[in-house]
Amino acid sequence: FASSAEAAAALLPAPEYRALQDRVERDRAEREEVERRLAEPELVSAGALPPVDQAAVQLTYQQATARLREASAADSAARQRTAALGRLGRQLTELAVALGPALEQYERIKRLAELAAGTSTENALRMRLESYVLAARLEQVAAAASGRLVRMSSGRYTLVHSDGRAAGNRRSGLALRVVDAWTGLDRDTATLSGGESFFASLALALGLADVVTDESGGMPLDTLFIDEGFGSLDEQALEEVLDVLDGLRERDRAVGIVSHVADLRSRIPAQLLVHKGRHGSTLRLADREEH
Structure with a gap:
């Protein structure tokens, strides 16, 4: 200065x-603070490393940032779904509680339906409800038929209802067995011969007519038609069948027989003959002299 x-x-x-x-x-x-920090072992060792590739570091940073954003979005979506599932779980719980009585009622109805349909394991005979009801009627028909079958078979056969379990997947409850008095055993009706099967079928038809008459307050079935089957009968069997049919006529019943058996002509008082022709069939009432 x-x-x-x-x-x-x-x-x-x-x-x-x-x-x-x-x-x-x-x-x-x-x-002094910067000098102290620069003197730290980590920074000293980092300073000894080769220079960093800034472009690679920037790319790694960008990739990590992108993965972070994706992870954040996935986490947000997962949280939203978790919340939605929680709401659904609460709703399902409320519905289950509300539907509890209905489900119990459904199970009872389902059990009854399967039992009635014969598909339930509780239905030991696999018998449908309608078969169960019909079986009671079949027992009545078999009992009514047996009386006539005994007569037609000279005391040998009777029919009984069987509710035994059928083989395989077949339903049970509507089976018939034939009791053979000669052997004392019962067997399947399929073992009957042709003539014996005709006896059984006719007896069942007549037994059914009797049961229907009883169930309808005594209203009779006045007319009965029998179509064929007589050709399988021998002379003795034919006589026994016709005796039964004659017994029906004595009770004011009209019995019609459709047959080609010539031996019947001498036993039938009224005959309606059918003749085939080129232009169709014709009917003619037979004269008594033709019998």
Whole structure:
């Protein structure tokens, strides 16, 4: 300075001086902190490594950022689905509680339906409900038929109802067995011969007519037609069948027989003959002299 006055004029004011002094102290403290951090072993070892590939680091950063966004979106979606599933679970629980009585009623109805249909394991005979009801009627028909079958078979055969379990997957409840008095055993009706089967069928038809008459308050079935089957009978069997049919006529029943058996002509008092022709069939009432 040229003079003391010039030096005094250049002297900083006390506040400005203190501000600059504080700044210097701060800068010195920051420099010491940076030097201390740079002296740390981790930074010293990192500084000894080769230079970093900034482009590769930037790419890795971008990829990591993209994966983070995807993970965040997946986490948000999962949280939403979890919340939705929680709501659905609560709704299903409420519905299950509300439907409990209906489900119990359904199970009872289903059990009864399977039992009635014969498909339930509780139905030991696999018998349908309608078969069960019809079996009672079949027992009545078999009992009514047996009386006539005994007569037609000279005391040998009677019919009995069987509710035994059928083989395989067949339903049970409407089977018939024939009891052979000669052997004392019962057997399947399929073992009967042709003539014997005719006896059984005729006896069942007549037994059914008797049961229907009883069930209808005594209203009789006045007319009965029998179509064929007589050709399988021998002379003695034919006589026994006709005796039974004559017994029906004595009770004011009209019995019609459809047959080609010539031996019947001498036993049938009234005959309606059918003649085939080129232009169709014709009917003619036979004269008694033709019998």
